[in-house]
Amino acid sequence: xxxxxxxxxxxxxxxxxxxxxxxxxxxxxxxxxxxxxxxxxxxxxxxxxxxxxxxxxxxxxxxxxxxxxxxxxxxxxxxxxxxxxxxxxxxxxxxxxxxxxxxxxxxxxxxxxxxxxxxxxxxxxxxxxxxxxxxxxxxxxxxxxxxxxxxxxxxxxxxxxxxxxxxxxxxxxxxxxxxxxxxxxxxxxxxxxxxxxxxxxxxxxxxxxxxxxxxxxxxxxxxxxxxxxxxxxxxxxxxxxxxxxxxxxxxxxxxxxxxxxxxxxxxxxxxxxxxxxxxxxxxxxxxxxxxxxxxxxxxxxxxxxxxxxxxxxxxxxxxxxxxxxxxxxxxxxxxxxxxxxxxxxxxxxxxxxxxxxxxxxxxxxxxxxxxxxxxxxxxxxxxxxxxxxxxxxxxxxxxxxxxxxxxxxxxxxxxxxxxxxxxxxxxxxxxxxxxxxxxxxxxxxxxxxxxxxxxxxxxxxx
Numbered sequence: 001x002x003x004x005x006x007x008x009x010x011x012x013x014x015x016x017x018x019x020x021x022x023x024x025x026x027x028x029x030x031x032x033x034x035x036x037x038x039x040x041x042x043x044x045x046x047x048x049x050x051x052x053x054x055x056x057x058x059x060x061x062x063x064x065x066x067x068x069x070x071x072x073x074x075x076x077x078x079x080x081x082x083x084x085x086x087x088x089x090x091x092x093x094x095x096x097x098x099x100x101x102x103x104x105x106x107x108x109x110x111x112x113x114x115x116x117x118x119x120x121x122x123x124x125x126x127x128x129x130x131x132x133x134x135x136x137x138x139x140x141x142x143x144x145x146x147x148x149x150x151x152x153x154x155x156x157x158x159x160x161x162x163x164x165x166x167x168x169x170x171x172x173x174x175x176x177x178x179x180x181x182x183x184x185x186x187x188x189x190x191x192x193x194x195x196x197x198x199x200x201x202x203x204x205x206x207x208x209x210x211x212x213x214x215x216x217x218x219x220x221x222x223x224x225x226x227x228x229x230x231x232x233x234x235x236x237x238x239x240x241x242x243x244x245x246x247x248x249x250x251x252x253x254x255x256x257x258x259x260x261x262x263x264x265x266x267x268x269x270x271x272x273x274x275x276x277x278x279x280x281x282x283x284x285x286x287x288x289x290x291x292x293x294x295x296x297x298x299x300x301x302x303x304x305x306x307x308x309x310x311x312x313x314x315x316x317x318x319x320x321x322x323x324x325x326x327x328x329x330x331x332x333x334x335x336x337x338x339x340x341x342x343x344x345x346x347x348x349x350x351x352x353x354x355x356x357x358x359x360x361x362x363x364x365x366x367x368x369x370x371x372x373x374x375x376x377x378x379x380x381x382x383x384x385x386x387x388x389x390x391x392x393x394x395x396x397x398x399x400x401x402x403x404x405x406x407x408x409x410x411x412x413x414x415x416x417x418x419x420x421x422x423x424x425x426x427x428x429x430x431x432x433x434x435x436x437x438x439x440x441x442x443x444x445x446x447x448x449x450x451x452x453x454x455x456x457x458x459x460x461x462x
Contacts, residue, residue, distance in 0.1 A: 010154065011226040012240075013233050025240035027158040028221035029248035031311050032071060034161055035211040036252035037168060038112065038308040039119025039301065040368070042277060043361040044205045045256055049263025050274040052198045057260060058190050059202045063209035064253040066405040068245060070210055070376060073383045073394065073402060074218040075241040079234070080392045081382070082227055084220035085375065086322025088382050092452040100443065102323035104374045108212045109316045111367035114344065116308045118361055121349075122277050123302035126294075133349050139309070154224045157310065164307035165251065171300035172258040178288045179265040203412045204365060209256075210409060212368060212375040213315035218245075219379075220318045234392070277301065277361075369412070373440075376406040377447040387454040410444075 012024035048056040078084060083091065086105070090098045121135030130138065194202050222241055228234045266287045267274045274280045281301075285294040320326050380402045386393045394402065 010224055012237075013226065013228060021236070022240055022243075025225060025237065026244045026247075027155070028075070028218060028224070028241070029071065029244040030158055030165065031161050031221055031314070032214045032218045032245075033248040033252040034165060034304070034307040035112070035214045035217075035311050036067065036209060036249065037165075037255045037304050038115055038211075039122070039277065039305055040112070040115035040361050040365045041209065041256055042119065042259055042301065042304065044201065044365065045259040046263045046267075046274055046277070046280050048198075048201045048205055049260040050267035050272065050280075051201065053264040053268040054261065055193065055198055056202050056205060057257060058192050059205045060209070060253060060256055060260065061190060062192075063206045064249060064256075066409065067210045068249050069398075069402060069405055070215060070379065071218050071245050071249060072242055073379055073398075074215045075222045075245060076238060076389070076392065076394075077379065077383050078219040078222035079228070079237050079241060080389050082223060084223070084318055084322050085216045085379055085382075086220075086319050088219075088388070089378050090323055090325075092382065092388070092454060093378070093447070093450070094453065097443075097446070098323055101374055101378070102319060104371045105212065105216065105319045105323070106316070108368050108371035108375075109312060109319060111364040111371075112211065112213055112308070113312045113316075115361055115364040116305050116312055119277070119301055120305035120309070123298050123305055126278060126281050126298035127302065133346055136346050136349060139305070154221075161307050161310060164303040165255075167303040168300045168307075169251065169255050169258075171296040171303075172255055172262065175262055175284070175288065175293055175296060176258050176265075178290065178293060179262055203415055206409070206412045210372060210376075212372045213312065213319075215375045215379055216318050216322070217311055217315040220322070221314075238392070370440075373406065373410045373444055374447070376409060377444055380406060381448065381452065385452055385454075387452060 010024055012021050015021040015024050045060075048059075074085060077088065081088065086102070089101050093101070117136050117139050118132075120139040121130075121132045124130045124135035124138060125132055222237075225237070228237045263274065263280070266284065267280070270287060272283065274283065281294050281297045284297055285291045287293075380394075380399070382388045384394045384399050384402075
């Protein structure tokens with residue numbers, strides 16, 4: 001069972017009553033939202049709150065607004081063109097370009113999977129005392145559980161993710177209540193401001209929030225609902241998917257904001273700079289005055305890691321089948337991608353010890369920032385094209401906002417990577433990095449400007 005085989009398995013338009021029809025459309029964005037609360041985001045939110053208090057809360061607001069726009073475009077691509085982003089890239093760009101985009105997408109998925117492995121391993125260490133290496137290996141065995149859930153249908157999968165999201169949200173709601181945030185401080189935090197000290201972590205939060213694999217995933221998951229057959233049904237599908245996206249991503253935003261606010265009220269207020277997840281868990285209980293605080297933090301981290309694993313697995317299958325049209329065993333695909341993520345995690349943890357988790361989590365966010373433009377630019381191109389979207393192509397003001405958001409993400413990602421390279425780069429490999437950077441810019445220009453090779457591909461897939 002794979003995401004493509006679930007296409008059209010739900011028929012919202014056949015539901016009796018407007019409320020049942022609306023509920024039938026809800027769900028795809030819920031699976032997407034877990035990518036916005038993965039352990040990599042936890043690391044940036046914790047460090048941002050611990051070092052700068054509430055100052056960077058506005059960055060989360062801005063990042064959430066960009067994510068809402070991009071995920072809405074991804075959903076529209078799936079509803080109207082009946083193509084996921086991977087299929088569209090294969091159909092509308094030359095085959096060599098599609099293969100390059102596939103490689104970049106797989107790199108991002110592996111990086112995201114690596115963050116989930118590390119987060120789950122840390123959670124298992126906190127809850128059961130398992131060594132991080134052992135915890136990383138244990139998380140590689142969740143493929144069978146996911147495959148069983150896929151066979152049970154998309155609704156069962158969505159229900160599980162809702163439970164995990166509610167678990168994470170409930171844990172942080174209680175901890176924020178214990179921390180007693182002041183509304184005056186939160187209001188002041190929404191005023192945009194950055195200084196030389198907070199610029200780096202602010203860019204990291206912004207660049208790591210919009211997950212590239214979520215764009216591929218969202219455009220596929222909306223197709224689990226049967227294609228609307230009338231203009232009225234299409235408008236309804238677009239409207240309900242927009243509501244689904246607004247609700248789910250704003251829930252994820254509240255969770256991210258809760259992590260940052262918790263770190264600000266507990267660690268920043270105590271002048272403690274925390275960058276490691278285990279250190280944060282260890283300090284929460286004495287600072288909040290209850291052992292339950294540390295336990296809930298670990299439970300929430302495990303729930304976040306496992307829910308992100310689900311979406312990462314689905315995204316990997318979508319990319320492989322959409323770009324390459326492979327119909328291999330989902331079990332084999334799952335174990336291969338999981339092994340690629342687990343191997344570097346286990347190797348580095350074994351070599352460098354437990355202290356490697358923080359640096360690995362940051363590294364995954366850098367990789368995601370690098371790949372993100374190569375998903376954003378094709379998505380904006382496709383949804384703005386009347387050849388692809390017909391009368392439902394993006395209007396001018398949506399296109400303008402999308403390009404501005406993409407430009408901001410690209411600039412932030414480039415700045416973040418440049419700063420990290422400047423700190424660690426050996427002069428001997430500067431030419432190699434320069435060549436790769438120029439090649440990336442040339443590819444982005446091509447993706448943005450080259451004519452799309454439609455040639456009936458949309459009609460054949462509708």
